[in-house]
Amino acid sequence: MRRGRAIVFATAFELLCEPVFLLVLLAALALSVLAPAMHYHQFGEASRMARDAGISAMLVGGFAVCLLGPVKTFRRELETGTAQVALAHSVSRTSFFVCKALGCLLAYVIFTAAISLTTLTVVNGAEIGGAIAAARGGMARLWGPSFACAMSAIVLPLVFGAVLNRFLRFRFVLSANLLVLTFAFIGSIYRFDGHLAARLLPVLALASAPACAVLAASAAFSVRFRGNVATASSAVVAALLLPILGNYCLSDALAYGGILPTGYVLAAFVAFSPVVAAFVLAGVHFINVQDVQ
Numbered sequence: 001m002r003r004g005r006a007i008v009f010a011t012a013f014e015l016l017c018e019p020v021f022l023l024v025l026l027a028a029l030a031l032s033v034l035a036p037a038m039h040y041h042q043f044g045e046a047s048r049m050a051r052d053a054g055i056s057a058m059l060v061g062g063f064a065v066c067l068l069g070p071v072k073t074f075r076r077e078l079e080t081g082t083a084q085v086a087l088a089h090s091v092s093r094t095s096f097f098v099c100k101a102l103g104c105l106l107a108y109v110i111f112t113a114a115i116s117l118t119t120l121t122v123v124n125g126a127e128i129g130g131a132i133a134a135a136r137g138g139m140a141r142l143w144g145p146s147f148a149c150a151m152s153a154i155v156l157p158l159v160f161g162a163v164l165n166r167f168l169r170f171r172f173v174l175s176a177n178l179l180v181l182t183f184a185f186i187g188s189i190y191r192f193d194g195h196l197a198a199r200l201l202p203v204l205a206l207a208s209a210p211a212c213a214v215l216a217a218s219a220a221f222s223v224r225f226r227g228n229v230a231t232a233s234s235a236v237v238a239a240l241l242l243p244i245l246g247n248y249c250l251s252d253a254l255a256y257g258g259i260l261p262t263g264y265v266l267a268a269f270v271a272f273s274p275v276v277a278a279f280v281l282a283g284v285h286f287i288n289v290q291d292v293q
Helices: 002-016 019-037 048-080 082-087 093-136 144-168 172-189 194-206 208-224 227-248 251-257 262-289
Strands: none
Touching: 002 048, 002 093, 002 172, 019 048, 019 093, 019 144, 019 172, 048 082, 048 093, 048 194, 048 208, 048 227, 082 093, 093 144, 093 172, 093 194, 093 208, 093 262, 144 172, 194 208, 194 262, 208 227, 208 262
16 A cells, blocks of 8 residues: 555656646646736626636646656656566556556646636636726726736746755756646635635536546556557547537536536546546556566
């Protein structure tokens, strides 16, 4: 059990040290913050563009993390012989695969939390800006303090990460990734709106259901195939899931104060669970027949 937890955290640590993880995270944050900040129009709801940008960032960035993360960590373990060392220490192949996949999931949860908190800040700022525009007249704009809080989650982690690397020799990418989550959390506290969080966070959680299926597929294919083939195969799975997303997300429930039912979110995870289970079982089979050198 202790070795299993060590594999989970070591895998998450490894992915958080990957520059591509930081690049995807910052790109997703930029989409969720800058898209609503640059709009010069309003179609009936001040926060609609901010909300849609956050959900899009969650889906696109989350799929990228779930595609690339398992491929990198599994192929590196298998090709460098690190997997053989782990399996030599009383860790079964099944446990090794499951724990590695859980480590990738933990890294994805950190990504999801950062995007969710920043999106919450931006949508809150859009609603405040819309209220100000309605009271004073004029065009709705993203409220300045909320925009500053959201931008701090993009800019300040790079600054502080560089300082920590320069003076304390901390790993820059790891520090920046964790600081993104820290500043996203701090920004979400300012003018926190509990009702808005109850509306928005279930939808962002809902976006994680298909990402879990993509992650499981990527982990399974990474054991069976080499990097490019595994990535392409996982991308096909992601493409097949995309048409489903428009059918199970009740976006109209968010309009004008609506709340997405919690049961609906749980049902979505249950609906995707057979896909996740199938790929996990496939990955367990692949690693048990794999000739680990």
